[in-house]
Amino acid sequence: MLTPGQAPLADLLTAELHASLTDPALEGMNLLNELVMRFPGAISFAAGRPFEGFFRVEDLHRHLRTYCEYLADELGQTSEQVVRTLFQYGRTKGVIHEFIARNLAVDEGIKADPESIVVTVGCQEAMYLVLRALRADERDVLLAVSPMYVGITGAAKLVDMPVLGVEDAEHLTDLQAVIDRARAGGLRPRALYLVPDFSNPSGYSLSAATRHRLLEIAEREDLLLLEDNPYGLFSLDDERPPTLKSLDTRRRVVYLGSFAKTCFPGARVGFAVADQYVWDGQAERPELFADQLSKIKSMLTVNTPAFAQALVAGKLIESDYSLNSANAGLRQVYRDNLRRLLDGLARRFPPGGPVEVTWNTPGGGFFVVLTVPFTVTDEHLERCAREHGVLWVPMHHFYDGQTPTRQIRLSCSALDAALIDEGLDRFAEFVTGAMNQAT
Secondary structure, three states, X not given: OXXXXXXXXXXXXXXXXXHHHHOHHHHHHHHHHHHHHHOOOOEEOOOOOOOOOOOOHHHHHHHHHHHHHXXXXXXXXXXXXXXXXXXXXXXXXXXXXXXXXXXXXXXXXOOOOXXXXXXXXXXXXXXXXXXXXXXXXXXXXXXXXXXXXXXXXXXXXXXXXXXEEEOOOOOOHHHHHHHHXXXXXXXXXXXXXXOOOOOOOOOOOOOHHHHHHHHHHHHHOOOEEEEEOOOOOOEOOOOOOOOHHHHOOOOOEEEEEEXXXXXXXXXXXXXXXXXXXXXXXXXXXXXXXXXHHHHHHHOOOOOOOHHHHHHHHHHXXXXXXXXXXXXXXXXXXXXXXXXXXXXXXXXHOOOOOOOOOEEOOOOEOOEEEEEEEEEEOHHXXXXXXXHHOEEOEEHHHHOOOOOOEEEEEEEOOOOOHHHHHHHHHHHHHHHHHHHHHHO
């Protein structure tokens, strides 16, 4: 029998482990995963997963053959070399960097030197590598547009880098104030993380004018911009503002990319475009920031699996390097789903109705944020899953995990029309019941 405060032999004490392990940001993800397992039949408006209706196992075989044929026919590799490329450890920075550079030029108007690209194990690794490199000492902090993606706050926690929230992304009134306060307190803002297009979780997008102003501020304040762009291809119309990186003439933007939404998440292939130069004052020529990130990656994941990269490369070759064209059908599904979600909310919660619910109207992407007439807790989420069979995400997880909010994030990407309708019916019943209990 253990006495109070005594730990059993060979076990560990929480207080002696890294502080991030008890951080609300990491706990929130565990909660959602637990509820998914406990309620497997629940309709999920929680996950921002891609729609699965276009997944075909035979496509993976074709993509692989396409890449192998490219290696043999275009690069002149022997059969032994092709086998080695696929089966052996690969180049730390990746083997499809030239393919990614061509795709960025075609779809985003980004002119990227292939050597400035590091292919990573998902975009999450790219975030970690960049933050690990930028965090030199305890003065360094990251700025992030709030509410913010939990992946960036989690990565920052793992490298012991505080995150300062920036409000009002469109007008940038808060950005300068946050920078000034941080510096007055002896801190050193290194970068601003943001998702300019249909951001997770808010669904918000920055105007073209704001993008230009951001680059001006970044130059003036000696700040990097970490542009994460997983949803940019999925707008409700064909008009898209330019990416920050395509406007970047002063190497102020580190572009974070992923093939999870545009190809297949199971491959876990992401990348960073890090074309900044790193000087040490002694070398004859500077190194690319991408090479510095590669050093960290060599000690973290060694390299991104060549087999996974091959599948992405095959799809890029087959689509003439345009994932915008390759995803035309998927983009229409997301447009239909988002419109169905917005229209369904309007029918179930009409203005002046008995339940006062409001929401934003994103111009694309996966996410809609609702404001409800009660403070939303994790207990509400669990009750909704148990009693109504619906999952969603409380917005407090996208702040500090503890600040009370009356907001809920709904994602419509992984559902079909029937599930959206059924899920909204159940969700409306939950909101009505929760409001009645609150009053």
